[in-house]
Amino acid sequence: MTSARERDLLLDGSSNPLRDPRDKRLPRIAGPSGMVIFGVTGDLSRKKLMPAIYDLANRGLLPPGFGLVGFARRDWGAEDFSQIVYEAVRDHARTPFRQEVWDRLAEGFRFVMGSFDDDDAFDRLAETVADLDRVRGTNGNHAFYLAIPPDKFPVVLKQLSRSGLTAQDGDQWRRVVIEKPFGHDLRSARELNEVVNAVFPEESVFRIDHYLGKETVQNLLALRFANQLFEPIWNSNYVDHVQITMAEDIGLGGRAAYYDGIGAARDVIQNHLLQLLALTAMEEPVSFRPDELRAEKIKVLSATRLFEPLTETTARGQYAAGWQGSEWVPGLLDEKGFNPESSTETYAAITAEVDTRRWAGVPFFLRTGKRLGRRVTEIAVMFKRAPHLPFEATMTEELGQNALVVRVQPDEGVTIRFGSKVPGHQMEVRDVTMDFAYGAAFTESSPEAYERLILDVLLGEPSLFPVNNEVERSWEILDPVLEAWAAEGKPDPYPAGSWGPESANQMIERLGRTWRRP
């Protein structure tokens, strides 16, 4: 396995004469490698992973001779698997279909039938992988993508270890890719990390938080650290508060059984929203090397605390029946197959603060929910009002706070809100917005988060993946809320299609703020 230092050497061209840091055209193509996907029949595989792999191949970023192995219980032949991938690519790929790209990619498809407790199946998997090394030249470099429920991780990891698939010798690498949830509280997260780290060293573990693969999220770092305009005001002297929102308009539908007992806080706040908070609040990293970036994220997460008392600074809700846009939808408790007594929240809001000189006293409001007004994810940095307004009070009645909003999805971009004079003979100031969208309306040109992340896994580039430390720290922040909620009370109902329960409004109003309508 190449160390970070060796890789840097490679990248700056001192050992490869054809590489040069000034040669920015040259894409980084992954070295010889393959990927094994567990859970090929799932939605994640069909809608995201397989299309992303094709798109990468179409962009010329996969190594020649790439191997893709599917593992599932289905009684499939190689052609059936190929057909499944073909349909996934046809329906969901971002880039146009090209026969010659597909043909080359499909040559590397293999399928292994078996269940996770079947020793024989894993032995066959090991043979298949070895065969790929021989025939396709994957050179012993393989990533194992666990697109399966976390309770299956231990058995699969044990099997991988038993069948010798995790052994990395010499220049070869073996990596494992896992998806959230990374546990359901601090204790279980630690257990999961132990299980995973027992088989794969931490630098070979890639935890996917697909938000971090999004262009806009990476752009947040460029916005903050490449500009002179924003960083001077990025602190408690100018920032009044920060609102981070991830709203979904869909309900639980078929996923109801999985969701019961998990809830919005574990599902979204623990990973996505706390990661967004970390990127918004962190100090400038010394450099953009993965370890430096991570050091700053961990620092800011370890300075993050909850506002207390929790009964007043958190809110939770459960969607009830209502009009979701033009459609009448049932409430959570009436969803088919859902526990009608459930106290699982579908809306969660918390108030956090970052105990550093930069952020002292600035509340960070984090909220997420299902069946809300519309699908949107954004980070809104709300600034203080100007300390003195040389206008009559009547002139600025319609002036709110300045805001800088990073729109993560949909319609990726940045919005700035500021006051402007209303045309006319009276001096009247009103909020206006200025939008920036970098080709964001056209998804065919902006790579999918999964493309970026899969390529980074194959390249061994860990910047965009949270490490166990970050995961555990996030649970430490969230655990008190989960305990308090478990101890007493129930979520407040809110009508589908609204922006959450009344208690969430009261929560933010107690601190003298109001929610933005995103």
Next chain:
Amino acid sequence: MIVDLPSTNTSVLNRKLVHLRESGGVLALGRVLTLVIVTNDGPGIEDAIAAANEASREHPCRIIVLARGVRKAAARLDAQIRVGGDAGASEVIVLRSYGPLAGDEPGASMVIPLLLPDTPVVTWWPGEAPQSPSKDPIGELAQRRITDAFATSNPARALELRRSTHVPGDTDLSWTRITLWRALLAAALDNVPHEPVTSARVVGEPVSPSADLLAGWLTARLSAPVKRIRSDAAPGISSVRLVRPSGPIELVRPDGKIGTLTQPGQPERRVALHRRDTKDILAEELRRLDPDEIYAGALQGLSQITRGRSSAGSAAGAGRRR
């Protein structure tokens, strides 16, 4: 929406642009650059505009097309504004000029009032280009000047001109077309053994600026002799061979579509290596607007390559026969 302004001038045109913005809000998206396309009027301009529109989905821009008509005519400017669905993510202004207006100086003066303020300007000559793009009145307005040696009537001469008049900010689509080749070759050298390349060979069509530039690039990067073999066996570039002590690395593309990568001690690997669309290479070109030092190096390397010719035959055998 397409608005035609026959027999007009640039101030009317500018007023119309502002009016369209106010009345329809159609031009409100953020623009990151102005792309000036300089070409002779004819059916070919629609291809250039279509490619630019596609590229604008990645780089929202204002596109100004200078379509030059007959010189022996009265001075006249016909303008056309395309916005919304007819212009991708961009706004397109087509300036059809006749008579004295079809010259270089007036062309530049017509473009100046239409440039977006304080954003980069890119000039693209999809066909014939001026002798020295950076000294051309329209080229002078731009940070980035894109030519296409392959699209001219005499590609070999065009490439020689690119070499002799190169200044930072110039680039050529023949160079952009080989990015994937370069990436595959660089990736092949990423892995062990890290041995020096002792010699290299590029085989391609007799007239192929891209093959020449690939050889020039290898010369500039490797301190080893590089040979450029002319062969009619396959379209474009047909093979590249890098010789190292442990054996040669070879990337062969006999049909213009599928490449085969061979390395010592490793199985043959096949890779899709189709020739890229204009929209793709233009989008790549617009991705970076700073000087391309690597391209400058490849141009310099051109003078050091050894040239040879193969009689028609397999590309793989071409080198041995000289």
